[in-house]
Amino acid sequence: MLGILNIILAIALTIIYSVTNGIPLNFLGILTILLAFILSFIIFFIVLFLPFVIVIYATEKTDHKSAFKHMFLKAYSRYIFKFFYRAKLITTGKENLPKDNNFVVYANHIEYTDPIYILMEYKQPLAFISKEPLFKFPVLKNLLRGIGCIPISPYADKSALKTILLAIKQVKEGQPMGVFPEGKRTYSNDLIAFKPGAFRVAEKAKAAISPVCIYNMHALSKKLRIFPTKVYMHILPLIKYEEYKDLDSIGISNLVFEKIQEQMNKFKTS
Numbered sequence: 001m002l003g004i005l006n007i008i009l010a011i012a013l014t015i016i017y018s019v020t021n022g023i024p025l026n027f028l029g030i031l032t033i034l035l036a037f038i039l040s041f042i043i044f045f046i047v048l049f050l051p052f053v054i055v056i057y058a059t060e061k062t063d064h065k066s067a068f069k070h071m072f073l074k075a076y077s078r079y080i081f082k083f084f085y086r087a088k089l090i091t092t093g094k095e096n097l098p099k100d101n102n103f104v105v106y107a108n109h110i111e112y113t114d115p116i117y118i119l120m121e122y123k124q125p126l127a128f129i130s131k132e133p134l135f136k137f138p139v140l141k142n143l144l145r146g147i148g149c150i151p152i153s154p155y156a157d158k159s160a161l162k163t164i165l166l167a168i169k170q171v172k173e174g175q176p177m178g179v180f181p182e183g184k185r186t187y188s189n190d191l192i193a194f195k196p197g198a199f200r201v202a203e204k205a206k207a208a209i210s211p212v213c214i215y216n217m218h219a220l221s222k223k224l225r226i227f228p229t230k231v232y233m234h235i236l237p238l239i240k241y242e243e244y245k246d247l248d249s250i251g252i253s254n255l256v257f258e259k260i261q262e263q264m265n266k267f268k269t270s
Helices: 002-020 027-058 067-084 114-121 132-136 140-146 158-172 196-205 217-221 249-269
Strands: 087-092 103-107 127-131 150-152 177-179 208-215 229-235
Touching: 002 027, 002 067, 027 067, 027 140, 067 087, 067 114, 087 114, 103 114, 103 196, 103 249, 114 127, 114 177, 114 208, 114 229, 127 132, 127 158, 132 140, 132 150, 150 158, 158 177, 158 196, 177 196, 196 208, 196 249, 208 249, 217 229, 229 249
Parallel strands: 087 229, 103 177, 103 208, 127 150, 127 177
Antiparallel strands: 208 229
C-alpha cells in the first residue's frame, strides 16, 4: 500500500510539474519528465519514511510487546523489502503458526534480512536475539530495542549467558523470541551445525519450538538484479514442550536440525 502511494504521489507531482512548466514532448522534454519523476519519487519516499523514524524514537521505551508497534513495523517492512528490495516471499506451512505467545522460533540463517521475513509472517510480537554490532547504528538500534530484541556477544562469555537469561525471561513474560542456532549467516542453502546452547531459551522457558526453514535468501544479494526474486519460507509443525522435555540441549538441537534439514532437502529437489 505504501509503495503504491509512493508511485501515485510521484506521478501526480510529475504531472503538475510538467503541465505548469509546459515541458515539450521531445527527447529532452521526456528526459526532463523522467528525472522529475525520479526526484518526486525520492521526495515522497523521504516523506513516507519520516513517520517511521519518528514512531521508532517516540515508542522505543514503551511496551515492546505493543501490537501497534509490531503492526507498524510489518507495514514498513513490506514497503521496503517487497517494493524496493523486490523480494517475492512464498510462505508455506502457515497452518502451523502458533496460536499463543509461548514459543521460540528457530530458523536457519542465510541473509541479514531473514528476521524481517520471519517477523512479517507471525501475528505475535516477535523479537530476536541479535548480533551486538547491530545495536550501534542509529534508528536500527532504537528499533531493535523498541520491539524487545536482545544483543548477544559473539564470544561465549558472561554477557552471552546474560542474553540467554533475558530471552528466557521475555518468553516467560509473553514475548516469543526468534533465534538463529547456527550463530551466523551461511549465505547459502546449506545448513551448518546448530549450537545446542541456543535451545536453552525454549527449554528453560518451557516453551514450544516453532522451526522455520528459509530458502534462497542469498539470491537477493546478486549484483545487477532487476526483476523480483522468489524466496521461500516454510513454517514447520510446532514442537510442544511435552515432546522434547526429556531431551538435553544436544538432543533438542539434533531434533530441530533434522526437521529443518528435511524441509531444506524438499526445497532443493522441488
